[in-house]
Amino acid sequence: MQSDLRIPLVDVRAQNEAIRGDLDGALKSVIDKGAFILGPAVEQFETKFARYVGVKYCVGVQSGTAALHLALLALGIKSGDEVLTAPSSFFATAEAIALCGAKPRFCDVNATTLNIEPSKIEAAITPMTKAIVPVHLYGQASDMNPIVAIAKRHNLLIIEDAAQAHGTTYRGQRVGSIGDAGCFSFYPGKNLGAFGEGGCVTTNDAALAARIRLLRDHGSPEKYRHILVGFNYRMEGIQGAVLNVKLAHLDRWNEKRRALAKRYREMLQDKPGIRMLQEKDYGQHVYHLFVVEVENRKKVFESFAAHGIAQAIHYPTPLHLCEAFCDLPYSAGSFPIVEQASKRILSLPLYPELTETHQDEVVEALTAVRR
Numbered sequence: 499m500q501s502d503l504r505i506p507l508v509d510v511r512a513q514n515e516a517i518r519g520d521l522d523g524a525l526k527s528v529i530d531k532g533a534f535i536l537g538p539a540v541e542q543f544e545t546k547f548a549r550y551v552g553v554k555y556c557v558g559v560q561s562g563t564a565a566l567h568l569a570l571l572a573l574g575i576k577s578g579d580e581v582l583t584a585p586s587s588f589f590a591t592a593e594a595i596a597l598c599g600a601k602p603r604f605c606d607v608n609a610t611t612l613n614i615e616p617s618k619i620e621a622a623i624t625p626m627t628k629a630i631v632p633v634h635l636y637g638q639a640s641d642m643n644p645i646v647a648i649a650k651r652h653n654l655l656i657i658e659d660a661a662q663a664h665g666t667t668y669r670g671q672r673v674g675s676i677g678d679a680g681c682f683s684f685y686p687g688k689n690l691g692a693f694g695e696g697g698c699v700t701t702n703d704a705a706l707a708a709r710i711r712l713l714r715d716h717g718s719p720e721k722y723r724h725i726l727v728g729f730n731y732r733m734e735g736i737q738g739a740v741l742n743v744k745l746a747h748l749d750r751w752n753e754k755r756r757a758l759a760k761r762y763r764e765m766l767q768d769k770p771g772i773r774m775l776q777e778k779d780y781g782q783h784v785y786h787l788f789v790v791e792v793e794n795r796k797k798v799f800e801s802f803a804a805h806g807i808a809q810a811i812h813y814p815t816p817l818h819l820c821e822a823f824c825d826l827p828y829s830a831g832s833f834p835i836v837e838q839a840s841k842r843i844l845s846l847p848l849y850p851e852l853t854e855t856h857q858d859e860v861v862e863a864l865t866a867v868r869r
């Protein structure tokens with residue numbers, strides 16, 4: 499753990515302290531009611547988050563991984579199917595596809611954003627392909643218009659992985675409202691984080707939302723009646739209560755992230771050996787992570803260690819090269835852009851409570867490295 503670092507990657511304690519009274523009150527009400535699994539706080543959160551994202555339905559589940567698993571399953575993804583996604587994501591994106599018995603398929607990414615490259619999607623589609631999972635990586639939307647057009651042309655479903663993109667917009671629309679389903683994670687370090695595991699699926703499809711509600715709770719529409727084999731993927735009452743409090747602050751926190759990111763951009767532009775990813779003008783980036791590419795990552799990390807600054811890489815191994823997927827038809831060299839980037843990227847500390855003084859120190863530690 500790097501939690502005792504002077505400048506951590508994220509600081510959830512600082513965030514919680516600022517709203518401690520409201521959080522304590524929310525927890526107390528769950529304890530008083532004894533509503534620990536689903537219950538009124540979760541229902542209230544589902545209603546509020548659906549409105550926030552701009553969809554009709556939100557179903558609270560146990561994690562972002564559970565959200566992806568249930569969305570894919572409830573949309574009919576099964577053994578023999580292929581689902582296309584970006585190799586530049588967290589393992590869970592591809593894992594959820596495999597959990598349905600389907601095969602994850604990948605195509606290379608856009609070098610300026612590391613999101614899936616729409617122009618490379620069609621070559622990866624086969625007769626078995628049933629869906630695309632665009633990941634809104636680091637808080638920036640994938641370029642959805644061309645993806646939606648390709649999906650229409652090939653009759654594919656779209657399941658958005660919005661685990662890093664709470665509040666992100668694409669051409670005026672919040673992500674999670676564009677595809678057939680949107681999947682969010684409320685892991686504590688995400689832009690909207692719970693006090694433990696949490697996630698949700700957003701959709702405008704009433705039948706899909708109903709299926710996911712059944713699947714998250716042992717296929718049970720009422721106590722001891724089970725009409726399908728499902729899972730225990732329910733959201734906890736405490737998580738719903740915490741998320742209700744935090745959702746009211748999300749836009750303000752995202753604005754702070756955006757302001758700090760702008761400052762990083764101003765300080766790092768034209769610095770030799772440092773390349774920033776692009777912020778596209780097609781939507782609002784919420785900067786879950788601020789990622790840069792450097793020429794000598796090892797030296798940068800030595801400098802960070804000397805300054806007590808967190809070292810993080812999202813992600814060191816592209817998904818097609820993960821050992822768990824060694825049976826898929828990929829190897830080193832399959833996707834050169836993501837493979838090159840994975841050797842050079844690192845994530846700079848960025849969270850709403852990061853001070854400008856600490857941010858200046860990060861820039862100093864980064865730019866002081868001799869190449």
Ligand SMILES: *Cc1c(COP(=O)(O)O)cnc(C)c1O
Pocket residue numbers: 561562563564587588590591633659661662683684685695696697
């Ligand atoms: C965090 C994350 C997940 C998984 O969410 P959990 O809540 O940790 O299960 C999936 N996809 C992406 C892109 C993530 O960042």
